[in-house]
Amino acid sequence: MKTPKKKQTVRKPAAAAAPPIFQVEGRMSTFGGPDDHGVSPTEGLALFEPPDLQDPKYASLFLPAPPPGTSGLARRLNPEKYYLACRWDYSQTPRKFLRDAVAVVFNPENKRSAQARPVDWGPNVDTKRVADLSPGLAAVLGLNTDNIVRVSIPASAPAIAAPKATRMPKGARPGHGTKNPHPKPVIKKFVQSPNHSSRNGTPITMVVLHCTESSLDSTLTHFQTAGGTNPVSAHYVIDRNGDIYQTVADSDSAWHCMGANKGSIGIEHVAGETDALDRPQARASAALIRFLLEQYEIPRSNVFGHNFTPGYNRPGGTSCPDKLFGPVHSQATVAAWVQANV
Secondary structure, eight states: OOOOOOOOOOOOOOOOOOOOSEEEEEEEEEOOSTTOTTSOTTOOOSSOOGGGGGOHHHHTTBOSSOOTTOOSHHHHBOTTSOEEEEOOOTTTSOHHHHHHOOEEEEOTTTOOEEEEEEEEEOOOGGGTOSEEEOHHHHHHHTOOTTOEEEEEEOTTSOOOOOOOSOSSOTTOOOOSOOSOSSOOOOOSEEOOOSOEEEOTTOOOOEEEEEEOSSOHHHHHHHHTOOSSSOOOOOSEEEOTTSOEEEOSOTTEEESSSTTOOTTEEEEEEOOOTTOOOOHHHHHHHHHHHHHHHHHTTOOGGGEEEGGGOTTOOOTTOOOTTTTTTSSSOSHHHHHHHHHHHO
């Protein structure tokens, strides 16, 4: 008796995933919010208009009120929300589509990803960057200016309406990101500190210079320690070889100068109490200060040593920044170094 042959089931190969509607990979920066002085106080957004502030679908992207002295939507963006700008091809991703689209933003170095809302067209092609992200989005992805990022809008996004515009709207600005002629120095690594707080709209008006009086590893470990009797941080730490680490986003207040944190950026320099700056460290510090002064429209006269910062109110003061900028512990010594190097 012959055993009947079993019918073989032929499985159809799985359909290949459709390519994304939009995808780009390259260097990034941040933009938007009250502290972004790279955009003018009146600058708008390519994808949104003032009436959109009243639409519940879009209102959450913005602050409840415009920052003092501003009227444009770019500075009114809430920097803690996840939004972005790319040089969209409106023939493929029309403006109407982008207003309701969700992009996937991916950091290829640490494999983190997050969803974000398109809000603007940019950055300017002259920056050689492919995307600008909100400060909050960059922080959660562990990204710093000029790190590599991948932005995509998957094919599962809503159907696209027929194109009604060219690559760039007629008469539109060529994308933000060109005002500061001094590029932000390369950040070796973002080491997030839990010790920070909101600026609550306080503008950045000062840069404060510090000496760690300890090693790089000890400083970064201390900054990553929450609670305790002395929770501290600074925005940047510059090692002796010129490597720059960031531990707090510029848009947040670091805890580095009691009484003057809200309106300042803090820069730590790895050194002992009697050390001067090493040459690579001095060059890196000057480049970073140069960028910050231009970015936040801070006068050169508002770069202070820790102990000499207006508003600093720790009882007994501090020896910081020690002998980093010259043999005499004084603001005049700091100012002279800034004048000669920045």
